[in-house]
Amino acid sequence: MDTSDSSVRSGDEHGPAHRLIPGAARSPVILHVPHGSRTITPGVRAGIVLDDAALERELDLITDAHTQELAERAARAAPVTPWRFVNARSRLVVDPERFPDEREEMRAVGMGAVYTRTTHRAPLRAEPPWDEDALLARYFEPYAQAMTRAVADRIAATGRAVIIDVHSYPSRALPYELHGSGPRPPVCLGTDPFHTPAALLAHAREAFAPLGEVGLNTPFAGTYVPLRYYGEDPRVTALMLELRRDVYLDEPVTPHEGLAAAAAALADLVRQA
Numbered sequence: 040m041d042t043s044d045s046s047v048r049s050g051d052e053h054g055p056a057h058r059l060i061p062g063a064a065r066s067p068v069i070l071h072v073p074h075g076s077r078t079i080t081p082g083v084r085a086g087i088v089l090d091d092a093a094l095e096r097e098l099d100l101i102t103d104a105h106t107q108e109l110a111e112r113a114a115r116a117a118p119v120t121p122w123r124f125v126n127a128r129s130r131l132v133v134d135p136e137r138f139p140d141e142r143e144e145m146r147a148v149g150m151g152a153v154y155t156r157t158t159h160r161a162p163l164r165a166e167p168p169w170d171e172d173a174l175l176a177r178y179f180e181p182y183a184q185a186m187t188r189a190v191a192d193r194i195a196a197t198g199r200a201v202i203i204d205v206h207s208y209p210s211r212a213l214p215y216e217l218h219g220s221g222p223r224p225p226v227c228l229g230t231d232p233f234h235t236p237a238a239l240l241a242h243a244r245e246a247f248a249p250l251g252e253v254g255l256n257t258p259f260a261g262t263y264v265p266l267r268y269y270g271e272d273p274r275v276t277a278l279m280l281e282l283r284r285d286v287y288l289d290e291p292v293t294p295h296e297g298l299a300a301a302a303a304a305l306a307d308l309v310r311q312a
């Protein structure tokens with residue numbers, strides 16, 4: 040099974056831009072961690088107009104801090120080890136979950152695949168970014184291809200794939216949020232009408248209940264499925280976890296004891312998925 044070629048090809052001076060960390064051959068589950076990294080290479084940094092202090096503050100707000108660790112702990116605790124697909128670059132490089140074109144509603148606030156605005160709607164890059172095409176070619180497209188292949192591999196090995204998208208969100212709404220006025224429960228589950236079966240959602244509700252109230256699609260909705268499969272292949276099921284950050288962090292970025300409980304809950308979902 041091929042697990043590393045695309046990572047090598049899409050790397051930069053800091054190494055692979057994303058990693059597929061193998062799980063058990065019989066596991067259909069991929070824990071997808073797109074927003075946990077703060078890494079921005081110097082060449083990409085050059086296209087960002089913030090000074091260093093402002094960039095650090097923006098990374099505090101935009102990064103789903105310690106979600107890699109959350110997924111790693113859950114993987115270790117699960118009786119059958121899930122696979123992990125981890126973005127090793129900041130979402131300020133590219134956001135792999137956004138559509139790279141006009142389909143993306145977040146383009147309205149400068150947060151398509153290549154962000155041009157901060158969480159407070161201040162300038163982040165030139166509009167349009169001078170390096171947008173290069174960023175999409177170097178980071179966005181290889182990531183999408185590698186994730187598609189990871190899903191294909193799980194289907195080939197197990198007959199299905201279960202994508203659990205691992206995110207967190209700030210307890211107080213940021214100005215960029217398009218749906219920030221809705222409820223902000225401790226656990227938000229994002230679902231898709233085609234790809235989230237009732238049983239997967241029921242398992243998730245049960246697994247995350249120990250963390251507090253579980254809400255659906257508020258304040259963030261939907262879940263990530265590679266375009267090749269999206270709306271087409273029912274063997275690919277998916278669910279997004281958006282954990283409110285105060286559940287496991289002293290915001291913005293310092294983990295507290297809630298991280299262990301969150302990892303146990305995620306492991307419980309993996310076990311049932």
Ligand SMILES: [Zn+2]
Nearest residue numbers: 074103206207
């Ligand atoms: Zn996220």
